[in-house]
Amino acid sequence: MLVCYLQMLDTPKEKIRFEQIYLKYRGLMYHVANNILHNRQDAEDAVYSAFLRLIKHFKQFQNTPTRDLAPQVAVIARNEAISLQRKQRGEAPLEERDGLAETSEAVSDYHTLVDSFTRLPQTYQAVMEMKLLLGYFDGEITARLGLSKAAVSTRISRGCQFLRNIVEREGFLLDAWCSTPENC
Numbered sequence: 001m002l003v004c005y006l007q008m009l010d011t012p013k014e015k016i017r018f019e020q021i022y023l024k025y026r027g028l029m030y031h032v033a034n035n036i037l038h039n040r041q042d043a044e045d046a047v048y049s050a051f052l053r054l055i056k057h058f059k060q061f062q063n064t065p066t067r068d069l070a071p072q073v074a075v076i077a078r079n080e081a082i083s084l085q086r087k088q089r090g091e092a093p094l095e096e097r098d099g100l101a102e103t104s105e106a107v108s109d110y111h112t113l114v115d116s117f118t119r120l121p122q123t124y125q126a127v128m129e130m131k132l133l134l135g136y137f138d139g140e141i142t143a144r145l146g147l148s149k150a151a152v153s154t155r156i157s158r159g160c161q162f163l164r165n166i167v168e169r170e171g172f173l174l175d176a177w178c179s180t181p182e183n184c
Contacts, residue, residue, distance in 0.1 A: 008055050018058065020066050021073070022051065028070060028134070029077035035135045036081040042088075046081040053080065071117060071133045078135060116166045124159035131156055132163075 002022055006015045029050055034043035053076055054061065061069060117129055126145060130136040136144070141152045 005051055024066055025073045029073055032074050032077040032135055033081040037085060042084055046084050047077060050077040050080040074133045119166055120162050124155050124162060127152060127155040128159040
């Protein structure tokens with residue numbers, strides 16, 4: 001599959017960069033999509049679409065270090081999985097804004113939201129990214145981080161409050177992320 005993607009890129013530098021991103025994040029993207037779709041084939045289709053979207057907007061990601069792309073590629077995979085899920089249910093597809101799919105309830109500025117995670121206190125950053133951006137369940141977070149269930153719950157609660165304060169100062173809403181009990 002990687003060869004197909006690489007043929008869509010122009011320069012050797014872009015191909016090398018994309019290959020690094022692909023090898024580093026394909027597992028994460030699959031995990032995010034599969035958590036939403038609960039079907040291996042559908043998750044693979046969503047990841048394929050997510051990589052196509054990434055190629056389409058590759059210039060936006062060229063200056064971001066590969067190690068810092070996890071939240072962005074996870075959200076792209078999440079949005080593609082939601083689009084596929086909605087298409088299968090016969091619901092309206094996700095709206096297109098600047099070519100990147102976002103739900104109609106989503107925050108107005110995706111990059112500002114992702115950036116806001118970096119301004120969370122370090123204690124809450126990993127838990128909040130895993131919960132909100134990557135779609136992990138609390139039990140998965142406890143297992144991966146070696147924390148108690150109570151610690152994860154507390155960090156999610158406090159992290160949501162920190163995140164709300166950050167985004168309110170930035171002037172956009174976080175309703176799409178923290179309005180439901182399973183998120184915050």
